[in-house]
Amino acid sequence: MQIRLQSAPILLFNDECGVCRSIAHWVKKQVQAQSGTASIVVRPIGQDPEELRALNQGLNIWDAYATIHLLMPDGSMKLGGEAVAEVLRHLPSTRWFTWTFAVSVFGIRPFQAILNLAYVILADVRPVFGCESCGTPSLWVRPIRWMVNWVASLFGKSHHPSPHFTSLPASGRPPQAQNI
Amino acid sequence: MPGYKSIDRIQTVTASTFDRLVLKGEGPIVVEFMSYGCAHCGVIEPDLQQVAEIVESTEKFFRVNIAVDRELSEQYEIQGTPTLIMFLNGAELGREEGPSPDVSNILAVVRQPYES
Numbered sequence: 001m002q003i004r005l006q007s008a009p010i011l012l013f014n015d016e017c018g019v020c021r022s023i024a025h026w027v028k029k030q031v032q033a034q035s036g037t038a039s040i041v042v043r044p045i046g047q048d049p050e051e052l053r054a055l056n057q058g059l060n061i062w063d064a065y066a067t068i069h070l071l072m073p074d075g076s077m078k079l080g081g082e083a084v085a086e087v088l089r090h091l092p093s094t095r096w097f098t099w100t101f102a103v104s105v106f107g108i109r110p111f112q113a114i115l116n117l118a119y120v121i122l123a124d125v126r127p128v129f130g131c132e133s134c135g136t137p138s139l140w141v142r143p144i145r146w147m148v149n150w151v152a153s154l155f156g157k158s159h160h161p162s163p164h165f166t167s168l169p170a171s172g173r174p175p176q177a178q179n180i
Numbered sequence: 181m182p183g184y185k186s187i188d189r190i191q192t193v194t195a196s197t198f199d200r201l202v203l204k205g206e207g208p209i210v211v212e213f214m215s216y217g218c219a220h221c222g223v224i225e226p227d228l229q230q231v232a233e234i235v236e237s238t239e240k241f242f243r244v245n246i247a248v249d250r251e252l253s254e255q256y257e258i259q260g261t262p263t264l265i266m267f268l269n270g271a272e273l274g275r276e277e278g279p280s281p282d283v284s285n286i287l288a289v290v291r292q293p294y295e296s
Binding site: 049164165166 | 247279281
């Protein structure tokens with residue numbers, strides 16, 4: 001299988017999640033504001049497992065949807081909070097503070113740890129902000145989700161009895177894969 | 181994510197191959213209507229692969245990616261993902277929406293329509 005060589009890191013985003021699309025849109029705007037060559041390539045994960053494997057042989061499409069992935073030009077991958085830190089390092093408006101992520105105290109990188117936690121929290125709360133395809137929220141988010149569902153039910157919006165099911169939008173159309 | 185094997189025992193069918201592989205296919209055929217962006221589909225995927233391996237000799241497993249093949253999703257009135265539809269000789273015998281991610285449960289779901 002041929003591996004495509006990239007000179008800039010590739011940020012993969014979940015194109016079926018509104019929150020992810022908004023963040024990817026922001027990153028893309030920051031990249032476009034730069035002069036010269038793009039420091040990051042922003043692209044949706046899409047629906048083709050083989051196409052993703054062509055970018056990096058170790059990349060599984062299910063994993064790509066589960067966690068943010070940044071594909072580095074050297075063939076490595078950064079995931080989660082580490083991927084976010086690397087993206088921020090490549091953006092002119094944010095790179096000034098990214099030195100903090102490398103600060104280590106007794107072997108622990110406190111600022112990176114905070115960023116990792118922030119990423120986990122954001123990933124967890126996505127279902128509350130309308131990303132139904134993001135799955136069952138974590139335990140701590142469920143009360144918030146139940147409250148949102150309860151309020152929605154007051155307005156006549158029904159919910160599927162199975163907790164392992166992603167309902168399609170009311171229009172009956174499948175979640176649409178979109179480019180930003 | 182652990183649990184995903186490199187061997188994919190579930191073949192993807194599209195609108196152009198659905199008729200030949202599913203409707204005109206022989207014997208029990210299970211079709212999963214899914215999307216890669218659906219987290220629930222990702223959760224049941226390892227279990228589904230295992231079930232596909234267990235029933236390999238008697239049942240065929242296919243998947244339809246509804247983000248790509250919308251016509252099929254509309255034709256079969258798919259309300260969400262994952263949805264399993266059990267076919268025999270082109271006719272739908274049963275369906276299950278959002279099965280619990282558990283091998284024994286999925287096994288029971290895909291066998292039940294063919295036993296009654």
